[in-house]
Amino acid sequence: MDHAKLQKMAGAVRTGGKGSVRRKKKAVHKTTTTDDKRLQSTLKRIGVNAIPAIEEVNIFKDDIVIQFVNPKVQASIAANTWVVSGSPQTKKLQDILPGIINQLGPDNLDNLRKLAEQFQKQAPGEAAAAANAEDDDDDVPDLVEGQTFEAAAEESKAS
CATH class of the missing domain: 2.20.70.30 (Nascent polypeptide-associated complex domain)
Known part of the structure; x- marks a missing residue:
């Protein structure tokens, strides 16, 4: 092919104008103000x-x-x-602990001290499991042998 022929063919090619296919690109307008409202x-x-x-x-x-x-x-x-x-x-926790100790009350300070002792004794993964196990024990009290919850409720109503 000749260079002049290629230039003539390139001039005939249209990328827009009458009769060309329109390409639509959807503009996504997602604003955080609508979510915030x-x-x-x-x-x-x-x-x-x-x-x-x-x-x-x-x-x-x-x-x-x-x-x-x-x-x-x-x-x-x-x-x-x-x-x-x-x-x-x-x-x-270790990075922020010194800065927040003076902001905690006495009850929270004791809880934080217990947590810190657990983390020092155990590996980080084991400490979370031990904390969850300890919380489970506090949720349900142990039953005294020969006594049921119903009997304890009746005794508290009577007194």
Whole structure:
């Protein structure tokens, strides 16, 4: 083929204009404002109220702490619902422990001390299993031999 012939053929090719096939590309407009508005309207129906002046929220899960600094906190006590919004940071319990000890009350400090002792004695995977097993023991009290729950309930009603 000749170079001039190729140039002539290239000039005849159209990529748009009359008679060409249209290609439609759907534009996806997903905004977070619509999701946020729906969430806020649902929270308003539940009856949440904003709780001001909370500087930090820490959520403890096994040996990980999810920390929110200057979060927006909303709560509905009747619906047992708490909403914490903000930017979270995931940290290890050992890293954050020295900074939060002075913020804990005496009851929580004892619980945290027990958790820390368990983590020091066991491997991280075993500590979570031991904590779950310990929680299971606290849920249901042991029965005294020869006594049933019904008999104990009747005794408490009588006294």
